[in-house]
Amino acid sequence: MKESIFNILVYLFQQHIDNEAGQQLNKESLSIELAQAGFHHTEIDKAFNWLERLVVPQYNEESKQLLVESISIRIFTPEEQKKLNSECQGFLLLLEQVGILDPMTRELVIDRVMELGSEEFSLDQLKWVILMVLSHQPKGESINPWIEDFIFDGIDYPLH
Known part of the structure; x- marks a missing residue:
């Protein structure tokens, strides 16, 4: 498994689950935070792509x-x-x-x-x-x- 992608996702979830709706987190600042935490940029991008598809598709x-x-x-x-x-x-x-x-x-x-x-x-x-x-x-x-x-x-x- 791409363990590091999963670890990035868990890290983001744990660190930012209580983020209030009014406090928007942008991809750039999160990327910097993740890189400082030791994650690789390639895996960070893959994790963000995974997150973008985390909403139920719209059905008629x-x-x-x-x-x-x-x-x-x-x-x-x-x-x-x-x-x-x-x-x-x-x-x-x-x-x-x-x-x-x-x-x-x-x-x-x-x-x-x-x-x-x-x-x-x-x-x-x-x-x-x-x-x-x-x-x-x-x-x-x-x-x-x-x-x-x-x-x-x-x-x-x-x-x-």
Whole structure:
């Protein structure tokens, strides 16, 4: 995996998650900060490209409604199965079942994971990507602390 790109993303998320909307961070100042933290410019550019595609694509209302109301089961491609082991796949399914992810955000999470490029992705790495995706959604500017606890601490949630 391009570990340094993932590390850049986690660094940015940890350092700037509480950034208020009024305090705009620009790419240039963040690039300088990341370079001073020891990251390479090539990897910094790749991380910024990854972040630019972190928003759910716009669907027309009909296709959006079909995707949200779908009762189908997500079948992972062989490439996705190679990267996301059964534990990761199960965790994505659980988050969808409890309403933290919808089909669109689930697909965005899978897309972002696949772009990071590696043989296998750990559950902890997946959790970071999920939080990054959720925090960049229109309603996700401030992630509910319960969701963050659920994702990272494995709070028991009664499944019915």
